Amino acid sequence: MVGKALTIAGSDSGGGAGIQADLKTFQELKVYGMSAITAITAQNTLGVQAVYPIPLDMVLKQLLSIEADLKPDALKTGMLFSSELIEAVSGQIKSFQWGNVVVDPVMIAKGGSRLLQEDAVRSMRESLIPLATVITPNIPEAEALTEIPIRSMKDRQQAARILHKLGADFVVIKGGHGNGNELIDLIYDGDRFLEMKSFRIATKNTHGTGCTFAAAITAQLAKGESVLDAIQIGKQYIHAAIEDSLQIGSGHGPTNHWAFQHRRVRAHS
Numbered sequence: 001m002v003g004k005a006l007t008i009a010g011s012d013s014g015g016g017a018g019i020q021a022d023l024k025t026f027q028e029l030k031v032y033g034m035s036a037i038t039a040i041t042a043q044n045t046l047g048v049q050a051v052y053p054i055p056l057d058m059v060l061k062q063l064l065s066i067e068a069d070l071k072p073d074a075l076k077t078g079m080l081f082s083s084e085l086i087e088a089v090s091g092q093i094k095s096f097q098w099g100n101v102v103v104d105p106v107m108i109a110k111g112g113s114r115l116l117q118e119d120a121v122r123s124m125r126e127s128l129i130p131l132a133t134v135i136t137p138n139i140p141e142a143e144a145l146t147e148i149p150i151r152s153m154k155d156r157q158q159a160a161r162i163l164h165k166l167g168a169d170f171v172v173i174k175g176g177h178g179n180g181n182e183l184i185d186l187i188y189d190g191d192r193f194l195e196m197k198s199f200r201i202a203t204k205n206t207h208g209t210g211c212t213f214a215a216a217i218t219a220q221l222a223k224g225e226s227v228l229d230a231i232q233i234g235k236q237y238i239h240a241a242i243e244d245s246l247q248i249g250s251g252h253g254p255t256n257h258w259a260f261q262h263r264r265v266r267a268h269s
């Protein structure tokens, strides 16, 4: 039976991030993709030009339709925009007893536009993080959620401990926002720290990297992989997608969803 993965996130008209990145990732990783759209953004590789939040009731109806018939094996959350939405969505996830929950705590788009209202960070901390199987903040998001400045790996470990204590089973603090040639995504499972290292690809095409990484983890969970294996495949998927990124648009170009499978085919021929 095919795995079913759900994304609860915003739409990116430019196709590089949000729902569009998630569904492309699900398709490439061979799971059945479903979506509940929380907001529509008018967006391209240059930035976000407008945001239109979907009325709460309509977001909840999408979740209800999915529960009534399809039921996800894994889900991810992306842009949730407001405190009300985070609380309502968290309530539904809980009452439907949906598991394998990947929380990408999207706050600010690469161009600087807010995708989460400032007062919503608290709801994320109190309502959504306790449901997370995996949470995947970048460094600024981890700082906002834990209220500690992150400069060193020790700070990152401290932030990971706090996020685990808030209720996330696995914490992945991504290193895309650091600097230096080596890039480390730090994993914490409440017991051990694991550093996932890669080289930093010199590119400006990083639109949608966070969404794609979290969606790849979700797809693997929907197929029944262990959390740690899902995170490691997610890393391979995003690394390939950035390395072969697409020169589309004149700003931050999108990731390449064909790259991962192309490499696998090449490796086996």
Ligand SMILES: Nc1ncnc2c1ncn2[C@@H]1O[C@H](COP(=O)(O)OP(=O)(O)O)[C@@H](O)[C@H]1O
Pocket: 137, 138, 139, 174, 175, 176, 177, 183, 184, 185, 198, 199, 200, 201, 202, 203, 206, 208, 209, 210, 211, 213, 235, 238, 239, 242
């Ligand atoms: N320049 C890069 N080279 C290689 N990997 C990258 C690069 N930028 C981001 N990544 C990887 O992409 C994923 C998303 O990271 P990040 O950019 O920090 O998230 P976000 O998009 O949420 O800001 C992480 O696994 C990170 O290691």
Ligand SMILES: Cc1ncc(COP(=O)(O)O)c(N)n1
Pocket: 009, 010, 011, 012, 017, 018, 019, 041, 043, 078, 079, 106, 108, 109, 110, 115, 206, 207, 208, 209, 210, 211
């Ligand atoms: C609808 C939507 N959701 C999420 C992001 C963040 O994407 P990223 O930070 O990876 O560019 C985005 N730009 N748009």
